[in-house]
Amino acid sequence: MSKHEQMHEEHLGKVRKDRPQKKAVEKRVGGPSALVIGVSVKSCTVSQNGTTRTIRYEIPVAPGDEVSIRHEKVFEIAPRRTTLSRTDPANVNRQRVIAANIDVLLIVAAAANPPFRPGLVDRYLVAAARGGIRPILCINKADLVDDVPEARVFEVPTVLCSTVTGKGIDELRDLIADCTAVLAGHSGVGKSSLLNALASEERAVTGKVNDETGAGRHTTTTSRLYELSNGARIIDTPGIREFGLGHLTLAEIQAAFPEFNQYACRFRDCAHRDDPDCAVREAGGPRYASYLRLLSEL
Numbered sequence: 391m392s393k394h395e396q397m398h399e400e401h402l403g404k405v406r407k408d409r410p411q412k413k414a415v416e417k418r419v420g421g422p423s424a425l426v427i428g429v430s431v432k433s434c435t436v437s438q439n440g441t442t443r444t445i446r447y448e449i450p451v452a453p454g455d456e457v458s459i460r461h462e463k464v465f466e467i468a469p470r471r472t473t474l475s476r477t478d479p480a481n482v483n484r485q486r487v488i489a490a491n492i493d494v495l496l497i498v499a500a501a502a503n504p505p506f507r508p509g510l511v512d513r514y515l516v517a518a519a520r521g522g523i524r525p526i527l528c529i530n531k532a533d534l535v536d537d538v539p540e541a542r543v544f545e546v547p548t549v550l551c552s553t554v555t556g557k558g559i560d561e562l563r564d565l566i567a568d569c570t571a572v573l574a575g576h577s578g579v580g581k582s583s584l585l586n587a588l589a590s591e592e593r594a595v596t597g598k599v600n601d602e603t604g605a606g607r608h609t610t611t612t613s614r615l616y617e618l619s620n621g622a623r624i625i626d627t628p629g630i631r632e633f634g635l636g637h638l639t640l641a642e643i644q645a646a647f648p649e650f651n652q653y654a655c656r657f658r659d660c661a662h663r664d665d666p667d668c669a670v671r672e673a674g675g676p677r678y679a680s681y682l683r684l685l686s687e688l
């Protein structure tokens with residue numbers, strides 16, 4: 391069994407449905423609850439008892455939120471179990487919640503076209519650790535390149551998949567059964583294509599990448615939650631250029647680099663940066679440069 395297969399096994403054991411029970415949510419929001427599936431400027435789309443409708447909101451909501459409704463307006467949001475947030479590109483001092491109450495972050499990258507960029511994966515891993523969400527790395531477009539050595543440095547469950555050949559899709563579907571998962575990554579890596587493949591039907595619009603550069607065309611413009619027949623909920627998000635993490639702590643960054651523990655640095659609260667005797671600094675390691683880049687944002 392390979393290292394990745396072993397991690398899958400361990401991971402599978404951990405994936406459990408911990409979605410709040412309907413009754414518990416109703417108690418917390420003081421009335422029947424609805425699930426937010428899409429959000430636009432002043433209104434949001436909610437799903438309740440199998441039907442969807444659009445209502446107004448004043449308190450900011452995100453896909454995945456459980457809310458109560460009064461007078462066709464969001465009245466209260468149930469406490470969020472987890473959140474995935476990023477810095478608002480229009481205002482660096484503000485964090486925006488991309489999705490709420492998610493169990494799994496599907497970090498989607500392409501094996502090629504657009505090229506694999508490990509730096510963004512690290513940023514998502516920090517966001518996942520901070521938000522209490524389990525990360526899974528999906529290397530899509532495996533039909534174009536059958537091996538991505540740079541992806542092996544991440545100590546997270548990794549699925550090599552292709553929406554063209556179907557490789558890895560069943561495995562991914564099993565991994566997120568009964569979970570709420572969010573698809574995130576650069577434009578053009580195939581997030582919406584993966585959603586359609588996992589749902590076994592066309593749900594979201596997809597768009598071609600630029601033939602020369604492999605750049606995506608920002609086809610998906612707003613996040614939306616989709617309910618699958620296996621009990622999974624998937625939130626498809628727009629592709630992003632930058633994933634701003636806002637104010638970070640050393641502990642939050644280090645939580646995304648668990649492999650550093652094996653080097654057993656002997657200093658307490660070490661940033662693993664300046665001390666010449668630091669074992670992590672000494673070892674270097676494939677993700678060390680990326681770690682230093684994140685440290686420079688502290």
Ligand SMILES: Nc1nc2c(ncn2[C@@H]2O[C@H](COP(=O)(O)OP(=O)(O)OP(=O)(O)O)[C@@H](O)[C@H]2O)c(=O)[nH]1
Binds near residue numbers: 552609
């Ligand atoms: N070769 C190959 N192409 C794929 C695969 N998955 C998706 N694509 C293609 O990649 C392009 C982009 O796919 P999308 O699903 O729209 O990508 P996205 O990540 O949702 O992009 P944004 O919505 O812009 O963020 C489309 O032309 C897809 O047909 C795959 O597994 N292999």
Ligand SMILES: [Mg+2]
Binds near residue numbers: 595626
């Ligand atoms: Mg899309």
Ligand SMILES: [Zn+2]
Binds near residue numbers: 655656657669671
């Ligand atoms: Zn150290």
